[in-house]
Amino acid sequence: MTGPFDELLKESAIFARRDCLSPHFIPDSLLFRDEQIANIVKALTPSLRGERGRNLFIYGKTGTGKTSCVRYVIEEVKKLPTVRSKISYLNCRIYSSRYRVLSKIMNDHLPTYSKRGYGLVDIYEKLISWIEEDGKVLMVVLDEIDLVKDLDDLVYTLTRANSDIKNGSITIVGISNKISMKEELDPRSLSTLYENELVFPPYNSRELLAILEQRASLGLKDGVYDRAALGLAAAIAAKDSGDARLALKILSGAAEIAENEHREKITTAEVEKASKSAEEELAYELISTLPEHQRLVMYAIATLTIQGGRYRKLAEGTETYLFSGEVYDKYSAIANSMAKQPKSSRWYRKYISDLEMQxxxxxxxxxxxxxxxxxxxxxDYPAQRVKETIERGLFKEAEANVQKEEPENQETEN
DNA sequence: CCTCCACAGGAAGCGCAGGAGT
DNA sequence: ACTCCTGCGCTTCCTGTGGAGG
Known part of the structure; x- marks a missing residue:
């Protein structure tokens, strides 16, 4: 019984439940966030009683548990026998416009409702009559709310809806990791959105250690890790940013290394190895999922950074800055060499500000x-590795295209 | 001082996808 | 099957801006 899948299917010596180490996993109890959870509950309680809740704005850096806490509370609410309160959780990275948010809300609760064809006004009216029909209390959770392009309009529409609705209400919960959002918002939306504000502080290394211990006991086999290894992972993440996501990434990376190298234990050596790549890996994941032309822009930036642009010649500084114009030229050249029409310079400038936002x-x-x-x-990241990451992605794509377009020319090799 | 440079970023409008209404 | 309508990605056109160059 030997086959190509044996290695992959065989029971892991390290992992018990891999998903428990994922940042998306929500354990039964969230450590060091009692106060925040209590605050979220407090803000939402009126909604559960059928009154209008107070809007809530949650701020905190990445990996401070904002999303986990909110999702945790949502799950708890769903367990309650209350029928009138409805919750929509949406990530604004995907639902990034007023229209998308509204139609997602409708789809959540009325699955028969189809996506397109209706205008904004239709959706708006449908939403209101749906809420009014039996006085529903709707809670809308907008994660990464700063990514909504027409946020002012969205907040205005939802507040407006609240005053249009005679029976029922809408409560907004906004989550963001951008502190500057406050300044960019229209004062009117600001005051509605910030009725309640809640800050999530970064975790310190002691807290991160406890979190890692909790996850390790769930996700890893007994005795395959020692406390020192977890402590190091916690310390690295705490020093850097207090980001629990990063800490978990390091731990699961270390576990991965231990498994691949057939170690019986995760030690500080594995953690050290994993920590070097963990943070960058999060960025590379993001880069490889970027839309095609944004990736080409990143590629242009990476290649020019390696070559050293005009700025370095101008003032032989320590760091390489690139001129917007030369990056655009490079991007156009790359696109052309791949037989792709480069986007206009105006759109390129929008790409640049999107990439900066990310x-x-x-x-x-x-x-x-x-x-x-x-x-x-x-x-913001080592140019060589960014370049390689994108190249890998491009090759994969090229291969896929070749296979699609000319599936017959394979006789030259093998 | 004015003019030019090298862009930034707003406004308007265009073609397309795709659902509704007929 | 068709027309109508809408949002979205994008282009075209435009005005604004801060410093260099003459």
Whole structure:
């Protein structure tokens, strides 16, 4: 009985339940977040009684447990026998416009309702009459709310809906990790959204250690890890950002290494190895899922960073900044060489600000010493690895395309 | 001082996908 | 099957901006 899947199907020596180490997994109890959970519950309690709840805005850096806490509370609410309160959880990375948010809400609760064909007004009216029909209390959780393009309009529409509804109500829970959001928001939406504000502080290393211990006891086999290894992972993540996601990524990375190298235990050595790549890996995952042309822009930035752009010649500085214009030229050249029509420069500039929002690049306004008014672009991650990541993705795509377009030319090799 | 540079980013509008109504 | 309508990604056109160059 030997076959190609044996290695993969055989029971793991390290993992008990792999999914417990994922940042998306929500354990039965969330450590060090009692106060925050109590606050969320407090804000939502009126809704459960059928009154209008107070809108809630949650702020905290990545990996501080915002989403987990909210999801936890949602699950608890769902267990209650209350029928009138309805909850929609949506991630605004996907539902990134007023229209998408509203139609997702309708789809959540009225699955027969189809996506397109209705205009905004129709959806709005349908939503209101649905709520009014038996005085529903709707809670809308908007995760990564800063990614909604027309946020002011969305908040306005939802508040407006509240005053249009005679029987029932809507409560908004917004989650964001961008502190500057407050300044960018229209004052009117600001005051509605910030009726209640809740801050999630970063975890310290002691807390991260406890979290890792909790997850390790669930997700790993007994005795395959020691406390020192977890402690190191916690310390690394705490020093960097207090990001629990990062801590978990390091731990599961270390476990992966231990498994692949047939170690019987996860030690500080594995953790150290895993920590080098964990943080970057999160970014590379993001890069490889980027839309095609944004990836090409990233590729252009990476190659130019390696070559060193005009700026380095100009002022032989320590770091490489790139001119917006030269990046666009490079991007166009790359697109052309792949027989793809480059997007207009205007759209390219939008790509740049999107990429900056995602934290992949940083940009600065050109100041003294540079002719004209432009943006200086800097890659936030090692250029060589970014380049390789994208190349891997591009090759995969090219292969897939070749197989699709000409499935017959395989006789030259093998 | 004015003019030019090298862009930034808003406004308007276009073609397309795809569902509703007929 | 067709027309109508809407949102979305994108282009085209445009005005704004901060410093360099003459």
């Amino acid at each position: 934290g992949l690049i940083a940009t600065y306004e050109s100041g003294r010493g540079i002719r004209g008014h432009t943006k200086l672009i800097k890659l």
